[in-house]
Amino acid sequence: MKRAPLTLAAAVAALAALTGAAALTAPAPAPAGAAADGKAASAARMPVERSLLVCPGPSSSDIAETTYTSFTPGAAGGGKGSARLLGATKDAKPVLEPKEPGKPVGATANGADAPALTGSADGVLAPGWTAQLTTKVSVGRARGVLGVGCTAPGTDFWFPAVSTAKGREDYIHLTNPDDAAAIVDVKLFGPDGLAKPDAGTSENIRVDPKSTKTVLLSSLAPNTQLADATAHVTTRAGRVGASVQVGEEGVGADWLPASADPAGSLVLPGIPADATSVRLVAFVPGEEDADLKLRLAAPGGAITPAGNEQLHVKAGMTTVMDLKDLTRGEPGSLLLTPADPAKASPLVAAVRVVRGSGAKQELGFVPATGPVGARATVADNRPEENTTLLSLTAPTADAKVKVTASPGTGGGEPASQEVTLKAGSTQTLNLAPAGGKGSYALTVETVSGGPVHAARTLSLPHEGVAMFTVQGLSDDHSTVSVPRASQDLSVLTR
Template identity: 75%
Template sequence: MTLAAVAAALAAVTGIAALTAPGAPAAEGKKSAAARMPVERSVLVCPAPSASDIAETAYTSFTPGKGADAGKGAARLLGATKDAKVVLEPKEPGKPVGAASSGSEAPALTGIAEGSLAPGWTVQQTTKVSVGRARGVLGVGCTVPGTDFWFPAASTAKGREDYVHLTNPDDTAAEVDVKLFGPEGPVKTEPGRDKSITIAPRSSQKVLLSTLAPETQLDDITAHVTTRSGRVGASVQVAEEGVGADWLPASAEPAGSLVLPGIPADATSVKLVAFAPGEEDADLTLRLAGPGGSISPAGNEQLHVKAGMTASVDLKDVTRGEAGSLLLAPADEKKAVPVVAAVRVVRGSGAKQELGFVPATGPVGARATVADNRPGENATVLSLTAPGKADAKVRVTASPGTEGGEPEVKEFEVKAGTTLAVSPPPAPSGGKGPYALTVETLSGGPVYAARTLTLPHEGVPMFTVQPLSDDHSTVLVPKAVQDLSIPTS
């Protein structure tokens, strides 16, 4: 091609680009602000619910919003296998959808929501086992798959069975590492157990933590799940002989200050477990935010956490009849060392005990949702905590039930440094079946929240606690313009 022909071709391309390019920026040198837009796709993973033949599991799916003007969307929740059956298929935002399964064969699930059903998509899995070693109510919010999870308050002690469930929602294999940390640091694993675990595409595995270190029995450990490749959903299922069973969700990411919201008012035993993943020790102050303000637990005002080691403290019946939230902060504000934390909670006594877990969680932010709330006296308690120095105002919306009804909306003010236990919370009018609660921050400081669901059985206060955190239903999308200029040095 001659030089003239090349020049002509370049001129033609440039001319076409100029005709089809978007309008020029408003002013040279000024950047366009990014727009906040709804997410267009959400992925969730639910672990296999139970190994018990008498397990009864309920699934509840909900996306906040209104179906009338939401536009097109689709969502499906199905087994984590290539030829799995669909369990749930919601059709529009604003209306919860329920499903049920029974027995030990219920599989782990994966789900994808797109379009109008993606922003804030929430699925709750609630299992009730009436008798047996793993009896109790086991509740877990289906999680977004990731690459890094911390589980303080796990255990390899005699009488405990802690399984970490690993579910791969993708079409490629995931390589997963599970490391344990006790009061003396890293727990030495059995030869051959220090290798990564391969999770095949669209499949799930569970690993008994005590088999990773069969010669070590520790009451309190921290399990760290990471991936070398791929991503997984991870949750720890706990069964404690003579006490009960529940899911231990992952703690919030390591931070210098943490909030563990929604410890039940009638807790008979509360144990805090914390871990410092870095190279520095952490000195933490402990405060309990109750309905009248924040207090330091007598004799347990501070906790020292050595670097790379798990620390625990028995707070006993610290709530003393009033729902509260545990606030962890650095003893020296100039030296904030990141930590992760969770509490093991027991309600009842003797043969009528049941356990649950409250992990550190993130704030409600703009909006957070929890599904599968049940009508009835004291069945559902919503805890709202404002840990800072500013009061906060929130809006709580109850969706219709899975069998109809009209939504209800109420606003609540949460005083600084307090926990407000809303019992009963708003519920749909004229509806039946499980419903969703959506919490929105309207003004003031940050708010943290948790939902306690209680389903008693033969005198046992079976319960489960799920934290609420920002659903990240919107993302910042920077504005872009076409620029054919060639930068010069």
């Protein structure tokens, strides 16, 4: 169908009408202090509108008991939103479906059929949305408490402290939340550098849409046994959630989360006071070696462990230091800083922690963790005495934080406490909701001062074994920077 040509008069009339409509709907004039030159003012912080989480499959044990917990900080009644976690398969039904912020929800699953989960939250349930899975296996090779926080999918992960040695079974769990396949590469670095993989096993690993895939790390380099190694997971296409499940014969089992992004200084928070063995594993991804100074942030301040004052890490090679019973009866956090601040080489690190001895040992991991920032949350804390312990560390400067315990999944009243931290120290806190029943969430907010790093230790002893798991807390990124904009009607006449 032909259209009549637009005359000049008609064009002018249309432009005038458009300009008038724009003027009627224009926002109020910019407030005092806005940029006078017409440029956008400084960006504002706004709550995120959508969050994504990925949780690995809990266990292959038929006697596993798994608890899923979900929580969004905030007050109820602040608006609309929805959230749900469902099995990482097509047409899966929701496992968790929170309805309002400020109240945790939980679900349980038994046996080896408990699924990996993927999910999203929007509206008021999106900012700071957190989920946790905790699994208890009473007997067998995978005996222990295995805990891991669900994470946002990504494209690049570092896992120091993995192993392909005899007696260890380390499986990397790759979960794809999207509608297109993800293609993943996994590289292993031992004390001599990159381990030569078996042909075709470590590259182009396909993870189908809405599915999860587990890879036994020892199968990637079957001719090389690495007691301590670093795994690097990257995607060629798509994105995945990635976590490593570790089982060590005669010792225990737990999840090894990814280390914080490579940085010149690292904090590994929440090493238990009664740790009988602490082994540090570090790796420098770049081309320059790293010389590090080691300190333990203890309740009384930072101390230098005798005989373990410094560590040299060769670029591209995994380095190990046995710190033995580093904490000596006091909870602490390990601080890694460059020996020469002018020569800081970014690195990643984690510690393998053992509690108990002989047949009563249990295994856990503490990776380097970023600061809590404005706010960070960990779910699935238990109200029973001496079960939940929060560690707070101020590595560089005095700081003050506010800690809030939410109601439990079965009720209770929230509780809050402010904690003042001295530079170089670690303080511990056992805070639970008043009359709380079921699991609850702990939220840490920075009030003032320098950065604070935090970790939660969950202890669920069984038949004399000090079963435990440690989860770090890091900034929940519940707000994003949104540039301020002003209307410029002159674009209509250009």
